[in-house]
Amino acid sequence: MRVFVTGASGWIGTAVVGELLAAGHEVTGLARSQASADALQARGVRVRRGDLDDLDGIRAGAEEAEAVVHLANKHDFANQAASNAAERAAVQTIGDALEDSGRPFLVASGVAGLAQGRPCTEADPSPFHGPQSPRGGSENLALDFADRGVRPVSLRFAPTVHGTGDHGFIAIIAEAARRRGVSGYPGDGTNRWAAVHRTDAARMVALGLEKAPAGARLHAVAEEGVTTRDIAEAIGRAFDLPVTSVDPADAQDHFGWISAFFTMDLAATSIETQRLLGWTPTGPGLIEDIAAGAYAAR
Numbered sequence: 040m041r042v043f044v045t046g047a048s049g050w051i052g053t054a055v056v057g058e059l060l061a062a063g064h065e066v067t068g069l070a071r072s073q074a075s076a077d078a079l080q081a082r083g084v085r086v087r088r089g090d091l092d093d094l095d096g097i098r099a100g101a102e103e104a105e106a107v108v109h110l111a112n113k114h115d116f117a118n119q120a121a122s123n124a125a126e127r128a129a130v131q132t133i134g135d136a137l138e139d140s141g142r143p144f145l146v147a148s149g150v151a152g153l154a155q156g157r158p159c160t161e162a163d164p165s166p167f168h169g170p171q172s173p174r175g176g177s178e179n180l181a182l183d184f185a186d187r188g189v190r191p192v193s194l195r196f197a198p199t200v201h202g203t204g205d206h207g208f209i210a211i212i213a214e215a216a217r218r219r220g221v222s223g224y225p226g227d228g229t230n231r232w233a234a235v236h237r238t239d240a241a242r243m244v245a246l247g248l249e250k251a252p253a254g255a256r257l258h259a260v261a262e263e264g265v266t267t268r269d270i271a272e273a274i275g276r277a278f279d280l281p282v283t284s285v286d287p288a289d290a291q292d293h294f295g296w297i298s299a300f301f302t303m304d305l306a307a308t309s310i311e312t313q314r315l316l317g318w319t320p321t322g323p324g325l326i327e328d329i330a331a332g333a334y335a336a337r
Contacts, residue, residue, distance in 0.1 A: 040064050040104075042248070044059070046111030050200065051237065052110045056082065057082075064248075065085070069097070070088055071090045091112075101136035112147065123173065139187065143251075145251075146177060146191065149196055150305055161257070194243075197240075197259055197305075199234045200234075201328045205333065210334055215294050217280075221283050222281070223294070225301055228266055229267075231265060232306070233258075234262040236323055239322045243312065260308060260312075264304075264306030264307075273325075273330060290302050
């Protein structure tokens, strides 16, 4: 298939593009910078220059493709409203371009806020609707296109998609530990984060493109939940730092903006995803990755 990928040069997108190319798909990637464009072209990827604010370019990329994998997000936590608005506009634009085509439309999402007091599952609908909600309610917006002749699929990623070179949430927590000289965890450290290795997540996306039906919610989750204390202790061992509990009231000061997520319980399962796609995660676990130096100072 001709697949248009937004976020093609990002942490997850780079791995997804590799899986798609290996499966024989023709990939066009959206690239913001010349450096990203050059890197994609070197891998045999066609390039469309632009970003999430270039809705005309995004529409054209979707219209020319036989499938769209939307992974890009501004991730501007200092201006979440702008990130949410851009995400919603991009999803609306792609969905409109694919209307009545029956083409796959895979949209990145997450597991945060889907369930309380238990691991969330694929059966849990997103409670986020409308442009003012997290990610602009993009998951529900995308899934609504199933009634408009599109094959939408939600890609719910674990809060940490880890591996060597990761610059996401765990890298930020590790950097806070180095900066503070102590590896902290919030409260009693029993809240949990689901986790998945980047290679497993990318393989799940490629399988989802081929196999997932309209309206499917897929969970890129290998480990149901790693406690924040275990994460902090692994970081402490990796960098020879003491480990301590941080009062939740002081979490913002200690961890910075990431505290809003590090204090949440973000456990999730992927039993249905594994059954549906025939997908079995095989990559190293989060603690193993930390111990192997995946988050060494760069």
